[in-house]
Amino acid sequence: MAHFVPCSKTLDASNVADLYFREIVKLYGVPKTITSDRDTNFTGHFWRTLWKKLGTHLQFSSSHHPQTDGQTEVVNRSLGNLLRSLVGNNPRQWDLTLAQAEFAYNRSTSQTTGKSPFEVVYGQNPSSPLDLAPLPATNNFSGDAVDRADHIKKLHEQVRLKIVKQNEKYKKQANKFRKPAVYKEGDLVWIHQRKERFPRGRPGKLSPRADGPFKVLQRIGENAYKIELPGNYGVSAMFNVSDLSRYIDENNKDSRTSPFQPGENDAEKSEF
Incomplete structure (x- = not known):
């Protein structure tokens, strides 16, 4: 699931931390790990000290190697496409369309998992404007909380197996042209x-x-x-x-x- 938050390029590490706590931590709590690039905001003393005190492990992508965090790269491309289709003739108002872009992204079906992020996290898709028409209700959850919990557990296992299968497919394709290269200190x-x-x-x-x-x-x-x-x-x-x-x-x-x-x-x- 992705969350899109507007910010200014001039924000320093403390401002970014405020944004993160206000938009992310309030929803999910303090994370165990954070994966990011090597921007000066994330490699500076304030950011490292803050998360070390909170027990969060910082993981940095390799310089100029976007494959390290390929999922983020894909999300960024998807966000760019969504914003271009939403802003129309008002490109300066891109921040006003982020909420719609986030909803559209999290409700779209992933090619890898066959499910939308909303389905993976909550077990079902939220209603969209098109769903408000008077249609017969289908695929509703049982009122029993145990049944719902079992349903979500099975759903997560299905999604995990699909991700593993797709990753193996991508790995096999990428390794066709990959040559192993290992260097030692001093080479x-x-x-x-x-x-x-x-x-x-x-x-x-x-x-x-x-x-x-x-x-x-x-x-x-x-x-x-x-x-x-x-x-x-x-x-x-x-x-x-x-x-x-x-x-x-x-x-x-x-x-x-x-x-x-x-x-x-x-x-x-x-x-x-």
Whole structure:
């Protein structure tokens, strides 16, 4: 289930915390975990200290690796599509349509689960304006609370099995083109200079698409590494494994140059 809350880009961590308590904690209580990107509001001392005192574990996505929290990325795209269809000729009034967008999203059927978020959480969909017409009532719950609880438990188990099945399907498809790559601390690697990661420092079209070699400092999770970068780079030192390639010394008989050759088209570079 998603909740959409308008806010300003100028809000600091304390303002974001106020919003979270006012809109989310009042409904569900203090969470056990929070998954977010590495925005300065979420990596700062105030935010970390607040949730540590409340016993909430903070989980941060890898830099420039949206797959870490793919569900949020999908929700963001869906929200964008909903708002474009709702605001019409009044794009500046997008915040006034968030309530309708939230209701529409939570009532729509998920392709993965076959159920809407409302059904998964509450066991049934709320009435919409179209449902207010005088139609025969169907699929009502039994008045017995035990029957309703059993129904929701079975529903959650069905949804869980569908999610597992779909995840296995997505994993199998993604692994077709994925090559395992594991680096140790001290290894030398090339870094791929994606234009979204290096918007200003990206070299020209005919320049190499990689830079380095740089030393691996630390492995973060399964797919991210901390790299020792020069101070003039001005970007996060965290890189996804898909942006790294092993460096081989030129004196080695099996040596090769950077895999990202001059003039390479980013769109043609396969992900792994």
